[in-house]
Amino acid sequence: MTITLDSRTATRTKIGIREVSRVFDSPDGGPPFVAMDGVTLDVREGEFLTLVGPSGCGKSTLLEMIAGLTSPSSGEIVIDGTPVTGPGLDRGIVFQQYALFPWRTALSNIEFGLEAKAVPRRERAELARHYLDLVGLSGFEHRHPHELSGGMRQRVAIARSLAFDPDVLLMDEPFAALDAQTRESLQEELLTIWEKTGKTVVFITHGIDEALYLGQRVAVMSSRPGRILTTVETPFDSREGDLRADPTFGEYRHHLWTLLRPETAGPTGSGRLRVVTHDG
Amino acid sequence: MADLRIGAGQRTAGRTGTGTLAVITSERTAGTTTGTSFRKSAGRSLQKAAGKALRNSAAIVLLLGLWEALPRLGVVDRVFVPPISTDLAAWWDLLVSGRLTEHFQASLLRSLAGFGLAIVLAVPLGLLIGWYRPLNDFLTPVLELFRNTSAVALLPVFILIFGLGETSKVVFVFYACSWPILLNTISGVRTVEPLLIKSARSLGLGPIRLFRKVVLPAAVPTIFTGVRLAGAHSILVLLFAEMVGARAGLGYLINDAQAGFRIPDMYAGIITISLLGLLFNLLLLALQRRFSTWRVS
Ligand SMILES: Nc1ncnc2c1ncn2[C@@H]1O[C@H](COP(=O)(O)OP(=O)(O)OP(=O)(O)O)[C@@H](O)[C@H]1O
Ligand SMILES: [Mg+2]
Numbered sequence: 046m047t048i049t050l051d052s053r054t055a056t057r058t059k060i061g062i063r064e065v066s067r068v069f070d071s072p073d074g075g076p077p078f079v080a081m082d083g084v085t086l087d088v089r090e091g092e093f094l095t096l097v098g099p100s101g102c103g104k105s106t107l108l109e110m111i112a113g114l115t116s117p118s119s120g121e122i123v124i125d126g127t128p129v130t131g132p133g134l135d136r137g138i139v140f141q142q143y144a145l146f147p148w149r150t151a152l153s154n155i156e157f158g159l160e161a162k163a164v165p166r167r168e169r170a171e172l173a174r175h176y177l178d179l180v181g182l183s184g185f186e187h188r189h190p191h192e193l194s195g196g197m198r199q200r201v202a203i204a205r206s207l208a209f210d211p212d213v214l215l216m217d218e219p220f221a222a223l224d225a226q227t228r229e230s231l232q233e234e235l236l237t238i239w240e241k242t243g244k245t246v247v248f249i250t251h252g253i254d255e256a257l258y259l260g261q262r263v264a265v266m267s268s269r270p271g272r273i274l275t276t277v278e279t280p281f282d283s284r285e286g287d288l289r290a291d292p293t294f295g296e297y298r299h300h301l302w303t304l305l306r307p308e309t310a311g312p313t314g315s316g317r318l319r320v321v322t323h324d325g
Numbered sequence: 326m327a328d329l330r331i332g333a334g335q336r337t338a339g340r341t342g343t344g345t346l347a348v349i350t351s352e353r354t355a356g357t358t359t360g361t362s363f364r365k366s367a368g369r370s371l372q373k374a375a376g377k378a379l380r381n382s383a384a385i386v387l388l389l390g391l392w393e394a395l396p397r398l399g400v401v402d403r404v405f406v407p408p409i410s411t412d413l414a415a416w417w418d419l420l421v422s423g424r425l426t427e428h429f430q431a432s433l434l435r436s437l438a439g440f441g442l443a444i445v446l447a448v449p450l451g452l453l454i455g456w457y458r459p460l461n462d463f464l465t466p467v468l469e470l471f472r473n474t475s476a477v478a479l480l481p482v483f484i485l486i487f488g489l490g491e492t493s494k495v496v497f498v499f500y501a502c503s504w505p506i507l508l509n510t511i512s513g514v515r516t517v518e519p520l521l522i523k524s525a526r527s528l529g530l531g532p533i534r535l536f537r538k539v540v541l542p543a544a545v546p547t548i549f550t551g552v553r554l555a556g557a558h559s560i561l562v563l564l565f566a567e568m569v570g571a572r573a574g575l576g577y578l579i580n581d582a583q584a585g586f587r588i589p590d591m592y593a594g595i596i597t598i599s600l601l602g603l604l605f606n607l608l609l610l611a612l613q614r615r616f617s618t619w620r621v622s
Contacts, residue, residue: 146542
């Protein structure tokens with residue numbers, strides 16, 4: 046499989062995140078809780094961006110704001126230059142916990158988004174079957190979520206967000222619950238789909254390897270209050286062969302690891318790696 | 326989870342009921358357990374199921390055996406507890422004479438009318454209250470007050486307003502059935518997994534479709550738990566009403582037989598009512614299972 050990252054040269058901004066902060070009221074009437082402070086980040090059209098950061102730094106919150114499920118406390122998020130005011134079918138989100146509808150079968154879960162898009166019934170079933178097949182679950186059409194394993198549920202969730210063909214795919218640690226083998230095959234699958242469709246992908250992960258392997262760019266967030274520390278362009282032009290065995294891969298991994306260490310508070314020196322800070 | 330809810334509901338039933346009612350309620354719980362274990366055995370081999378059925382009925386056979394033997398042996402007074410064979414003979418006579426059918430029908434119609442009315446009115450009302458938060462906040466204190474007021478305590482009020490006829494009994498059953506349905510419907514709507522709502526909203530669903538496609542199906546099992554509880558209530562409270570003042574019905578039959586010292590007839594009435602309760606519960610259980618297959622047990 047060869048994936049050429051030719052869209053790197055494209056510079057049109059798909060998702061613009063401008064000075065976004067998110068403050069939560071504390072339930073006990075204490076001081077408000079600043080989850081995220083002044084996040085600025087541009088996601089390019091057709092880009093595969095991975096987002097890493099310590100637990101609780103606001104990655105999921107940021108993704109939900111892009112999805113339009115919650116609004117920033119201050120700042121602005123724009124998609125194609127238009128401010129986000131609510132959810133829409135131009136964006137598909139895969140939640141950290143598989144959010145399938147337990148009373149619907151795998152197939153009809155995938156159809157859900159298509160119903161929202163008013164796709165005719167027959168076409169709906171066909172499309173749903175196609176995507177179920179794509180995530181390797183043909184034969185499980187009529188299973189309910191509780192009859193599927195965790196990994197299978199997550200695959201249904203992925204198929205559901207792919208099926209209604211959104212421009213932007215927002216994925217919140219979608220492969221975290223999978224075994225290594227399934228994860229790798231789904232990673233490849235996702236890259237293939239991305240390459241074929243040219244979707245813009247924002248992909249949250251805890252795995253540095255995964256972030257490097259999938260992303261054209263890795264955005265690193267700091268711990269609370271969440272900020273974008275830096276973004277790191279990955280140097281790989283193709284995913285051919287065992288990328289993870291490449292010495293450069295190891296260097297980048299180490300660099301990201303250093304950035305994510307709890308002691309490392311601010312943006313660290315870049316060493317011999319090309320590091321692009323978001324404001325630089 | 327379903328069982329937990331049922332448990333919570335039973336507690337409500339116990340609180341609403343008087344002493345007598347509470348006893349009958351626990352009988353109903355036993356019925357529920359039998360139903361659950363029956364479902365589990367269905368998946369196993371037929372032989373195991375047969376063995377289970379034998380073991381289940383063994384207790385019944387033992388009970389009937391004791392009921393027959395103890396009065397005959399003089400351990401209990403056979404005037405007050407006639408052997409089961411005598412009671413069944415009385416039951417048969419009542420059936421043949423057509424009197425049992427008449428009382429049975431009277432009771433069934435009243436409880437079905439009240440129960441049905443409660444479903445038709447309490448489910449939509451519960452959906453409304455559960456969905457509109459301000460309405461829910463506004464009504465919660467009143468609902469709490471009423472749910473903690475025993476329906477039985479209000480029977481004299483219903484009789485005062487609607488007289489001793491059919492209306493007061495149906496209204497009474499309706500009232501008693503409404504609470505479990507209403508409260509379960511409200512909580513069913515309010516406790517829909519927020520992530521599912523988020524997920525549906527992310528797919529661009531507006532409030533109406535969100536309600537129809539997510540909230541309603543998610544709430545169905547909880548609503549059904551309420552309906553099942555109400556089904557049990559409908560018979561319990563009706564029996565009470567018929568004992569207080571009626572010319573027909575199984576409650577009347579039992580009370581009248583006791584007053585006239587036709588003790589076997591009294592037991593015949595009791596047997597009929599417990600069979601009716603069992604039947605009702607099994608029917609609703611089957612219906613509930615059909616509507617919530619997706620719920621993890
Ligand atoms: N609805 C909410 N109310 C109050 N605080 C919230 C809410 N949602 C999130 N938070 C807080 O905001 C912070 C960021 O949460 P978020 O879920 O975005 O973290 P995350 O980076 O996705 O973490 P993880 O990697 O563990 O998934 C957390 O400290 C969390 O406690
Ligand atoms: Mg998260």
